Amino acid sequence: MKRLIGVAVLALAAMSCQENTSQPVPTVEYHETKKVDTVDTYFGVDVPDPYRWLEDDRSEETEAWVDAQNAVTNGFLDTIPFRDELKARLKSIWNYEKVTAPFKEGEYTYFRKNDGLQNQYVVYRYKTGDDPETAEVFLDPNTFKEDGTISLSGLSFSEDGSLAAYSISEGGSDWRKILIMDVASKEIIEDTLRDVKFSGISWYKNEGFYYSSYDKPEGSELSAKTDQHKLYYHKLGTDQDADPVVFGATPAEKHRYVGGGVSEDNKWLSISASVSTSGNKMFLKDLENPDRPLITVIDNVDSDTYMLDNDGDTLYLVTNLNAPNQRIVKTNASNPSPENWEDVIPETEHVLSPSTGGGYIFAEYSVDAISKVMQYNYDGSLVREVALPGIGSAGGFYSKKEEKEIYFNFTNYYTPGSIFTYQVDSGEVALYRKSAIDFNPDNYESKQVFYTSKDGTKVPMIITHKKGLELNGKNPTILYGYGGFNISLNPGFSIANAVWMEQGGVYAVPNLRGGGEYGKAWHDAGTQMQKQNVFDDFIAAAEYLIENNYTSSDYLAIRGGSNGGLLVGAVMTQRPELMKVALPAVGVLDMLRYHTFTAGAGWAYDYGTAEDSKEMFEYLLGYSPVHNVEQGVNYPATLVTTADHDDRVVPAHSFKFAAELQAKNGGANPTLIRIEKDAGHGAGTPVTKTIELYADLFGFTLYNMGYRVLPEDVSNKIKG
Structure with missing residues (x-):
């Protein structure tokens, strides 16, 4: 099947670009994807799934399809005349020491x-x-x-620092291996632990550590369902097969996410058990009396609670129980249930994210997605507000109790991250290390605006660009969003986005419902039967940018990954005329079957499942990107990105969506998929692959917006 790709050739004077009418219009010959007769029936409704065969990530047929699609995509990307220049600039700006x-x-x-x-x-x-x-x-x-493509994913030291356990990820997979090292000799001291997933490493003294995993699934380890998480204890000098299950061994009591952490004094093991990504039970194990039964702190999953610290039997907990924006409470381990909790730092109007260091509690508050940090004593008395170096995001403020000098980092969308020291007793802040990147933040600015969504809700958005930007509706703009799982998008610097803004690009990030910027209520307002609020918030953000002449539909790209990939897929199928380019990355795109893969069933708090009820099925079917690609619609230029080792959001989501777009798109815009080999959901991706990805994303975006050469200042940087 051949389709001409018509791309505008008019360059923009504002970008110092040159018109190049001699650039040939590329012809894309899509790989024709086989269809099968698979049909699922939900509440009496038949739903075809013609690309079900692409879910088999182990088949030679799927592998051949991946290779064929990559060949088509690479063929198109190779026609972009400035892709190598973008790659060179990305490589140049990336090449500085980071500590x-x-x-x-x-x-x-x-x-x-x-x-x-x-x-x-x-x-x-x-x-x-x-x-x-x-x-x-x-x-x-x-x-x-x-x-x-093998990355370090975790590093933890024993009590006296003489031993280290570290986990590695191969090809970006969530399945890990744990190796144990003698610190003095740097030698591996025993057999590697295998098949570890969604796990920390929490040492008990110098004797062993706690970790979590699932039983290895039947079928493909990259896509088969993993449903029963367990907490194990590994005692040094013993075989992994002998590691006892500390929690999660009862099949009748299913928990999809189980974790354990040992207190700094080695007195308590705190255990969290969840059936979904929101809400957890909490238990305590008395490590000084190992035969004592587990102590129940909270026995339901209606709230989120975890242990921040302890002072002997006095526990300090962080919870959103009866406090959607979170609070810190204390209780005694002898009777730690909620009716015995006492507020230490009560809930406020802003969302709390605390840490401990140097014998103090540091309460970071999100004020319209901007950091504010307060230092408290353990009795809840305020010591001071920490003087941050600007308006942006601060993180860190963690150390062991005896450390009196601690560190924090600060950044925003145009300020490269810097590290600062903080003297906990005096409050003195000093610059420890400044970024050495070849980027001048003084040339850029951010503005926070509040726009109105479809139902009247006010939503914040931060817009970043070069100073002096002309609001002429012709600025290439990336609108980035997430909107889910109680995750907040706080201002943070990106090397790749620096290159985008160097070219005159605008980068806009709205704080959509479904996120955590305004606490539990904001999160819940973007879940299940209210998920459309997230898409409406994103659409309203795009309309704000267009109405205020930052950009127009011809120069707007939307981008998001994972749950943000779902966001992009849903918005581009609901409002295909709104944007020129769509960039859904590692997206959850088949909303009827997402819960059947790996740990997907744990996302039901946010999404619901097609098996819950007829109403939930109909709601999911109404926005599921795979099921809402319509024949003959002119969709935006689309570059779907995924990876063959993504076992968080399996690549079949992206495979099916790309196949639907290629079969049904009625316009001339390209609909391509880029499938990275030996990579996963994103964590641990090698720098070389990351640079290549962004060169392709930015090249594809600008090319489909009509650009034929890079701005002169970027070209001069590269040549210089």
Whole structure:
């Protein structure tokens, strides 16, 4: 099947671009995707699933389809004349030293560093008190595999710092391996633990650690359902097969997410058990009296509660029970149920995200998605407000109790992240390390606006761009969104977005319902039968940008990943005329079957499932992107992105959506899919692959908006 791809050739004077009418219009010959007669019946309604066969990620036929689609996509991307320039600029701007805040374990101080273009950060160490310049390599993930596709995903030290356990991800998969190292010799000391998933590593003294996993599923480990999470204890010197199940062994009591954390004094193991991504039960295990039964703190999943810290038997808990914006309470471990809780830091009008360090509690509040940090004593008395270096996002403020100098980082959409020291007793803030990136934030600005969604709800959005931007409706704009799972989109710098804005691009991020910016009520307003609110909020954000002449439909791209990929898929099928380009990444796109793959059933709090009720089925069918691609509609230029090792949101979602678009799109815009090999949902992706991805995304976006060359200032940077 051949279809001509008509792309405008008029360049914009505002972008210092040149008209290039000689650029040939590329012809795309799509790979024709086989259809099958699979039909599912929900509440008496037959729903065809013609691309069901693409769910088999182990079949040779699916592999051949992936290769064929990549060939088509690469053929189109190769016609973009400035893609190599974009890649060169991305590589150039990425190539600077990046260092994280140091932390102390045992005799050593550790930090992570990337020299510039290393695929993975390297862990360094030096003897505490020595000159940091004497630091040596402790752990280099770049040596795990030459192409950087095996990444370090977790690192945890025993009580005295003499042992380290670290987890690795192969090809971006959520399945992990855990290795145990003698810190002094840097030698691996026992067999590797395998088949670990959605897990931390929490040491008990120097004897062993707690971790979580599922039983290995039948069928494909990348797509088969994983439904019963368990917490294990690994005692050093024993085989993994002998690791006892601490929690989750009862099949009748299903928990999809189970985790455990040991208190700093090694007295308590706090256990969280959830059936979905929202709400948890909480239990305590007395590690000083291991034969004592588990202590129940909260026995239902109607709220979210976790242990922040303890002082012996006094527990400090963070909870949204009767406090949608969260509060900190204290209780005694002898009788820790909610009726015995006492407020330490009560709920306020702003969402609370606390941490502890240096013997204090640091309460970070989200004020319209902007950070405000308050320091408290453990009795709830206010010490001071932390003086942040600007308006943006602050994070960190964590250390062991005895540390009196702690670290935090600060960033916003145009300010590269910097690390600051904070003296907990005096409140003194000092710059520890400034980013060395080749980017001048003084040339850029952010503006927060509040726009009105379809039902009258006020929604905040931060718009970032070069200073002096002309509001002429012709600025290439990326509208990025998420809107789900109680996750907040706070201002943060992105190297890739810096390149986008260098070219005169606008970057806009609305804080949609479904997120966590305004607490539990804001989250719930974008879930299940209210999910359309999220899409309406995003559509209203696009309309605001157009009405205020930041951009127009010809120069607007929408982008989002995972739940944000669902957002893009739903909005582009509901309002295809609103944007020129759509970039759904690793999206949840088949809303009738998402819960049948890997840990997808745990997302039901946000989505509901097609099996819940006739009403829920009809609601999901009404917006499911795979099921709402209509024959003959002119859809925006679309580049679907996914990865073959994504076992969080399996690539079959993206495969089916791309196949539907290619079969039914009635316009001339390209509808392509880019499938990364040896990569997963995003975490741990090598720098080389990340640079290539953004060169393709930005190249595809600008090319379909009509650009033929890069702005002169970017080209000069590259040439210089």
